[in-house]
Amino acid sequence: MVAQDSVQVVAGSVQWQPGSGPAWNMSNDWLRDNCRCAACRHPGNGQKLYEIVDLPDDLRATAAAVLPDGGLQVRWSDGHVSDYAAAWLQDHALSEDARRSRRAHPTLWTGALGAQLPVADWPALLAEPALELAWLEQYAALGFGLLRKVPTEPGQVAQVGDRLGFVRVTNYGRLFDVKSVPNPTNLAYTAVGLGVHSDNPYRHPSPGVQLLHCLESEAPGGDTLLVDGFHAAEILRREDPAGFDLLRRVPMNFRYADAGTELRARQTLISTDVDGVVRAVHFNNRSADWLDAPAELAQAWYAAYRAFARILKRPELELIFRLAPGDCVVMQNDRTLHGRTAFDPGRGRRHLQGCYIDGDAMESRRLVLRRSART
């Protein structure tokens, strides 16, 4: 015997008992505000056509019934009738299990990922939406992806940026050159090694995505280091929960200043969402300004900062590879930290170009390609 869905109205609220799974005492406001009828939502663009204050304060359900498809029909105290499809109810269930299953589950990685880099040839990706979708899915899971066969012409990185999303112009311009120069304004423009970091935490908002395109790599050294900041944060949470909590709660000040610029931002090194899931990591030794926190927290915060910095240096977390001319690495800037080994500019040229884009356009593209993949 198959259990049947059932529904009843108790004291003006809908009590929904699906055939399987826990009962659900539904909030009237929540349920009504999710009405998808053409009077409530624009059928074309899905925008809401009323304001929340337009609903009666004492809104109650007066009747409820199971629809033939297993969905739900509710009649409201103001006379409105709402239908909820079975699939919609399933996709929007609020039980702890249902909510957990909807969360993004990033694939945490270590240096061992080197054997299976998320890589696609740029011309092939442009020609084949299925390949583009597969690469975007890998990017979403891992927080970075590699493109090959990007033409080795100056300015191409911004072309790639404008195809994946929209280039974000900053005080560094539409794109920036990474090579050693005399009198550098930034250590990135020297030949020293750089520990892993996220770019521009002194900016509000920080760049969502960074692209680095290799034009020349003759100089010995200058290999690319990547570390999964989400993985490092989870290691800190496991090994030092109190330290994790301090870095999550107490922000540090970051700063960049030159003759025409004075950028300042306060950011926590680790950001979590309401479910406790790590959503962002900002770590940049060079542009760390100072900790403006209660004096009694300072020593404990620094102990956590040191612990996190040490985790980020564990060799097993470091993914090391060498960018060849035509390679372009695309990194989620608030997850995948990047650095480089030192190089010898006297024994060959090394020239990268980079730009920033926002991440939402890449995520939008992934979801749109998924729509087509389903049809």
Place this chain on the structure above:
Amino acid sequence: MVAQDSVQVVAGSVQWQPGSGPAWNMSNDWLRDNCRCAACRHPGNGQKLYEIVDLPDDLRATAAAVLPDGGLQVRWSDGHVSDYAAAWLQDHALSEDARRSRRAHPTLWTGALGAQLPVADWPALLAEPALELAWLEQYAALGFGLLRKVPTEPGQVAQVGDRLGFVRVTNYGRLFDVKSVPNPTNLAYTAVGLGVHSDNPYRHPSPGVQLLHCLESEAPGGDTLLVDGFHAAEILRREDPAGFDLLRRVPMNFRYADAGTELRARQTLISTDVDGVVRAVHFNNRSADWLDAPAELAQAWYAAYRAFARILKRPELELIFRLAPGDCVVMQNDRTLHGRTAFDPGRGRRHLQGCYIDGDAMESRRLVLRRSART
């Protein structure tokens, strides 16, 4: 008799007693990481030249002395010597009073501000840095500013955006037109009134600043409504602390979808920083998608949502004015909510152009102009 500064090292830590104010037991890591010597920070760009893990784990102060200028000199267990100027110590004190005085203090406003709008003529602002600084200071305090005499030519809004900061390109393009069109993809492109809202909460990150430039305003109606979202949030905190806390903790899902776009973001309606200060308000009825929260929180969250929406509609909070051709309103998108009254497109034309920029470039410009103003 004037109290003297004094300092001693107790158990390896610096205890600083300024001539006035509370004693300060200084964290060794904090103090050393703030060393400004040329070996620790690049004298040109201020970037940090060592990594936090390079400092000894058991770092201790071995001696400390008051400098002639009232500053502090510390000798460390690894032999390094750090000097801290008196002014630096004062600017970076960690007492509760000192920290509170450093926080941004937005000037909360109501509709009564209409008598003293923060306004500047665009050509004059371009010619006179002191005027630009004054306008930027007003913008920073109030969360919006008005520019007049912007040439009434299409595309000018992006010119203004690229002068105040850098235009942020989105799926709407570099700029967008706000006028009624047939088959609108967005309610903004109809003639209906719009309740106050922030733009694009479905984007990650949401736009920091919105510009709206008036090219034509012959149609009766279509006045601009602004509400100070920070003020509304503080009213909610006072009148309904539990509701404020729910909106601060529990995010809602926002969404925008059309044929080529699928933008989704989770945002709290109110964001506060570690000190409890309101830092962002996101409110948009039209693009509200749904609340993905524990079922038992839903009804209470909706009660808070209704309460906040009602506060945003209080007539005394509404600043109402009419944009004339050549006017351009510049709004901090996560603070100053905007809307419009309905207009009659059959009785005259109404045409605005808008664009988005990030807020950090405007803030940088304000701080750089302040440097010059001091010298």
